[in-house]
Amino acid sequence: MSPINLSIDCVILGFDNDQKLKVLLIKKIINEKNDYQYALPGDLVKIDEDLLTGAKRILKSLTSLDNIYLKQFYTFGNPNRTKEKKDQSWLRLYRKKPEERVVTVGYIALVNMEEYVPQASSFAFEAEWVEVNKLSQDLAFDHNHILSSGIEYLREQIDHKLISNLLPSKFTLSQLQNLYEILLDEKLDKRNFRKNISKIDVIKKTNEKQEGVAHKPAFLYTYDKVFKEN
Amino acid sequence: MSPINLSIDCVILGFDNDQKLKVLLIKKIINEKNDYQYALPGDLVKIDEDLLTGAKRILKSLTSLDNIYLKQFYTFGNPNRTKEKKDQSWLRLYRKKPEERVVTVGYIALVNMEEYVPQASSFAFEAEWVEVNKLSQDLAFDHNHILSSGIEYLREQIDHKLISNLLPSKFTLSQLQNLYEILLDEKLDKRNFRKNISKIDVIKKTNEKQEGVAHKPAFLYTYDKVFKEN
DNA sequence: ACAAAAGTGTTTTTTTTACACCCATGA
């Protein structure tokens, strides 16, 4: 039985105040003419590394993002997922055995685009935020499918560990509501939203307020320290 | 980079009318003295087989269970998950490279113990239903952990595809309620339960009734045909 | 003084829970 390669692909979703959900993609050179292809940051797992450790290493090596909370969401094992013509060129350049099957484990994270600024390295010659809604249907391998599975996973049950990673350490309730609205893709009522948030005991109000805004400054909130550390 | 082996492990939960949740385990011979070890049915994925196809093949080859709806729930990749002493003996007997790392994808199913009667084959010399609550803490590899993850996954959101596989094609609402109570491990109110079920549009009442029972016969219900086929 | 976002409570509607008796059958 010949070997199956194992890789990890990271769905990194970014958010800033422009109301658009973005995904972090890398550009990969696929031939000597410097043609490129967009892909999720991903690579092979090392022989002795835990999957989560691998996910963090790969993400850092391709985009320099570090200290990100990543969560496994699904494993993609279609035997033909790397066999399409569009993908062979890159595989032949970078993989010792480009014809071999690759099963990939999907990890997801949310990050604050202002706090985490990606810098391409390794075989990524660029790392770029792309608006999810404007995404063309031609990512590498089955990455369009992996991306939509990741987003779907996220919407199914909002995960405060993921969210707390995205937000700055102190944030306003409007920022949080904004994020929910983008993730859920629906408008929420401000008063009801605040009632609900007040029931979440890992979110705490601080005494601090926004500064330098041309309106009534909002109180800042934070995720419980213990919660963030686990 | 030396290869990573990929396997699949199946958490098959069984249910009959004795009110106990059971898991299907196989017995594996671990040495020449015929000592054995309990394990979840699982084996290596073939080089060119889809994960779901592999899960079905492996389950069938070890227990002869066929035509089971299986669902992927998590991938377990701790590099030491097969490295414990207790597991080396079996690995040396059956695996070409017993020292190599194995990442395993967990699949889960629910089956009707009366309809699906396991028969051991391949390296399983027995296939046996074991009550989950009475399970000793010494399954092969990290299978205790995989089993509890599977059960937790199931409880988090009841999946009617899994449930419809478990139940006979026609069932009473008491059978269904019984199943919910075992899965959720709590008593449910009969009237409220029926109100809720009536809102699930893939569950349909038939005109048929139970026969040969020493009490008022219950109407039989069924999952929508289209639903079962997808 | 004005523009901009912050903050705050009450009523209505919907959903969920609690609860008890008669019915049809086989033994």
Added chain:
DNA sequence: TCATGGGTGTAAAAAAAACACTTTTGT
């Protein structure tokens, strides 16, 4: 006729949804 599980509705409580005005700041 008795034991067994089947089947049904309503009221109370809890949760969710709808809704508008005043406040604080910078310009």
